[in-house]
Amino acid sequence: MTITNTAGMQRKPTHPGEMLREDFIPDYNLTVSGLASLLGVSRQSVNELLRERRALSPEMALRLARLFGNSPEFWLNAQRAVDLWTAAESVSEEISRITPLDAA
Template structure:
């Protein structure tokens, strides 16, 4: 997505922490403690991710992909969409002032 298309979105893309909290954890009957133990990280790390106070790292994407049987790209693409949307909202006006170059 380009910054122009992201800034046009009405709402922020779904954070991976929300996906975990609302979709994956109930389906697998996971608590914060069970999820943290299953992927080998602290409860605090999981809690911060679930509260959307922490971005999903590539390392966590690998852990979650292994646990849930999907791909690390699934998780990283969700985080990338959030990051780009946040950046477009934060500096979109500055970016809009940049004049694209034309090849000679």
């Protein structure tokens, strides 16, 4: 799975926590406690990520990539897409007032 260019996306991109909650945990028959144990992190850390109250860190991306056999970039790109979309939504009016420069 790859994260494509999200420029102009009308809906919020899928948070990495939602991916874990909806796809990975059921597919691997895991619990929150079991996932936390396998990752070597607290249950609270995993729970906050799953509830989308915590952003995915590079460290967590490394842990998840190792556990599930994919890449840290997969996880970080998903988080980046969410972060950019959220930022664009919050400052879109201010951004629209910026006039692009023309090349000299």
